[in-house]
Amino acid sequence: MSFEHAFSEAQRAGVYRAIHERRDVRSQFLPDPIPPAVLARLLEAAHHAPSVGFMQPWDFLVIDSLEVRRQVHDIFIRENEKGARQFSGERQQRYRSLKLEGILDSPLNLCITCDRRRGDGPVLGRTSIVDMDLFSTCLAVQNLWLAARAEGIGVGWVSILDQGELATVLGLPEQVYPLAYLCIGYVSEFLGEPELARKGWRQRLPLAELVHANGWGRGVTDDELRQALGDSCRP
Template identity: 50%
Template sequence: MLFDDSHRDTLYNIIFQRRDVRRDFLPTPIPDDIILRLLTAAHHAPSVGFMQPWDFIVIKDPSTRRKIKEGFLIANEVSADKFQGDRKSLYRTLKLEGIEEAPLGICITCDRSRTGDVVLGKTIKPEMDLYSAVCAVQNLWLAARAENLGMGWVSILDDDVLYNTLNIPRDLNIIGYFCIGYVEQFQNTPDLQQFGWQDRRPLKDAIHFETWNTK
């Protein structure tokens, strides 16, 4: 199948309009057919050796999300203390999760033993299964934006909170916990850029030709 210019432009627009959403979530439930579409998109991510190492835990129960929020609050205090001065003050003003506000949480795991001990493509770089699971995250994120849903990655969270709360087997790796929901509005710029934490790095500074530092 060949795509025309309208398909191309739509894809780029979705990529450029994707945001890590932590605020402005609405309580509106997400229909199950849309959740299934999101998970189908995530499940079609590329994976090393076609091992498809991911699993998806879908969380709607407010009491479960409340327990996860409690874990975030503890981790957030630990994280805040790692910064000093103005940086610490700014950190404390930032909204960094929407665990209870978003009506849906999804936890993504990685089974590094799936399909056996020797996996095509992992023989030299064994971490490729983790990268594959992160590709599923990106598919989920872009699909969510295409459905006009906000999605945020809650990385300020100890894995033990998710292992214990969600009864995840300890032999699985946790990739992340994600808040998903409809939002009041999508921001024009990323929150951390908007509130002065970090600017976007110029693309030209990230491109090298033939060898490192050849601009």
């Protein structure tokens, strides 16, 4: 095997650390502003995500206006109540106890959008799976998220929003979809495990149960790989 293109051990450790220590932050935000140079690095990382047909469908709406954030927070309040009513009993009580956004707590909000008409005519690689532009934009979100962790900055994705109302508040063109509404800022701590796992909502599934070989439901056959997958799921 050739390792000539691999990162150094320290560099690899940094990449894997960012992946494993990335958290969906909701309640640990500090008021400290993000320096413009740091924000530029995060946006540059997001902009270097891969995209289908190299269409780069994303735009980045940087939101520091308290008035705009209050309008978005109002949307969250309404949608969160709808969400709570979908559960019952103890599950609903636990849902209501969770803090699921940091819209007003974080010093900065960022909306990453997807322009579904970007590119001239048919887009290479999108002729069969039309949602590849959305998937590409998700990669930009993840790039930003990992870069933010490396910078010591927390990110929280607010998914409990009515996208139509959000688009109206942000004045988005018809073809532009508000894919990810993010809360961003320095934090007092990064939790040792995902908050929903800590609060008992759900736990991480064992990786060994999720890997299939050459078709659904067929376990991996290599003994060393199977052992490694099992070891990776242990504390």
